[in-house]
Amino acid sequence: MTGLTPDDATTEASAVLAEVVASERLRIVASLIRTTGDWDLAEDSLHDAVTRALSTWPERGIPDNPGAWLTTVAKNIAVDAFRKVAAERNTAQRVAIETEIDAQEHGGEEPTMPIDPADPLNDDRLRLIFTCCHPALAMESRVALTLRTVLGLSVAETAHVFLVSEQTMQKRLVRTRGKIRAAGIPYRVPPPHLLPERTAGVLAVLYLLFTEGYSSGSGTDLIRPALADEAIRLTRLVAQLMPQQPEVLALLALELFQHSRAATRLDAAGDIVLLEDQDRSRWDAPAIAEGSQTLAEAEHTLQHLSTSPGPYLLQAQIAAEHATAPTAAATDFARIAALYAHLSEVAPSPIVDLNRAIAVAFSEGPDAGLALLDTLDLDAQLGEYHLLHATRADLHRRSGRPADALPHYRRALELAPSDPERRFLQRRLNQVG
Structure with missing residues (x-):
């Protein structure tokens, strides 16, 4: 960052840090939970590491590998927290804590233990997702823990989803993490005979993670491809664990079809491009081909099992119609x-x-x-959902009734959560107005 003013250096460091946290947060938190066994400490350590990066990167420069820097600093902060606790305990407790520290400093594994990064059983992020979906936890606890720990929503944002106060949500999360410790819920990908009872929950989490990459709740970024990429990677691992589950294959196909359009969803200015206006020559053809093959495998498996199609297979078939149509008119x-x-x-x-x-x-x-x-x-269910009002407005516009479209566009604009969506709706308002 040579030659940058202090303000420019801070701006650049903040931008890089935001990108790194978006793409690396889940990996870092999952790894820290495995090595410390403490969910709160893992999140607090990463938060402190981010704070430290904000103060040091503008002065010393952005590290060559920002993700590794954050991981190392967060891990050291967690170790220091362990040592602080150890200093306050008696001899027996101190020995136990120092043993934990030694395990953490070796990554929580024996140094000689071979690890295959492609093995689903050795993926910390998958361990975290399966733990969040443990059937011993109440459904609302699973969802809250997923939103907070897997997706990285703040306590306030998670509370908003459940329409409760931030204090109430904080207590709920503390109780849920306490139950994981008290019940001895293992931090692992379960053995094959226990997979079916958690399949639906895990797939829901993976699709939630994927869709979060294409539906930023607020601010300037509508699309965050790193989250979608991570969801696809994790779905592939689940497909390796459960190759004969049609819904797992269907979810992977659905994600591939939807992700194939990533490069065309926004224009150079960051504005929304509707599906019908996207340049299909820029769609990811290999992803569409893989999605088609994976969907065919899901359909073949479904036929072999003589069962009815599930929600992900039906959604994948819908996405396939869009992805494989040569033109919008041919859909x-x-x-x-x-x-x-x-x-x-x-x-x-x-x-x-x-x-x-x-x-x-x-x-x-x-x-x-x-x-x-x-x-x-x-309206009773989606009255506050901006896309319901935007849909009504667009259909009135397409029917040649711009005056009828106006109030619906105005309401959609009031409710739109992100800057790109607000800009799009304002342009539509200007056109019909």
Whole structure:
């Protein structure tokens, strides 16, 4: 950073740090939880390491490997915390804590123990996800722990999801972590005979992690590809663990189809490009090919098991229609609408109903989509969801009724959570206004 002013150095360091934390946080926290056994200490140590980076990187320069720097500093902070506790205990306790420190300084494994990074059983992030999804934990505790520890939401953001106070959520998280310790819930990927009881929860966490990469809750960044990449990597590991589970394969296919459009979702200015306007020549053809093959494997496995398609397989089939259509006009929206109708039976959701109405609008006309929206009565469930209002506005616009579109665009703009979405809706408002 030679030649930068102090303010410029701070800005550059902050930008690099934000990117590193987004891509490396889950790995670092998962590793620290394994080596310390203390969930709070792991998160606190990373937070302190980030604070230290903010104060030292602008002065000393950004490290060649920022992720490794954060990992090392967070680990040292955790070790120091252990030693501080050890100094306050009696001899027997001190020996036990020093033993923990020695294990941590060796990465929590015997130095001679061979580790295969491609082995799902040796992946700390997968251990963390399976632990969060342990059936001994109440469902709301699993979700809260996932949002806070896997996705990295703040306590306040997690509390907002559950519509409770920050203090209430903090107590809930403390109780959940305490139950993990008290019940001796192992920090591991479970053996094969225990995998089925956690499959649904793990897949939900992985898809939540993936979608978080494409739906930033606020601020300037709508897309964070590092989160999507990490979700795909972890889904591949679960597919290795459970190769005969069609829903696991279907989730991997779904993620590949959706991720194939990553380069075209925003333009050079960071503004949203609608699916129908994206340059399909820039879509990731190998990812689409792999997604198609993986979906075919899921469908073949499903047929062999003689079971009905699950929600991820239906969503993957929908994504495949979009990803493999040579043009927007050639997309089979009638089949997509039928798949959404099936999905609403398998996994009822107001979001599924909204997407079904959009597919109907593209296959039968915008007025047909609006009529379906009216029959679904989604306002009670999605009244604060900006995309419901944006959909109504867009269908009125496409029907040649800009005056009817205006109030819906205004409401969508009020509710939009990110800057790119607000800019897009403002442009639409200007057009119809």
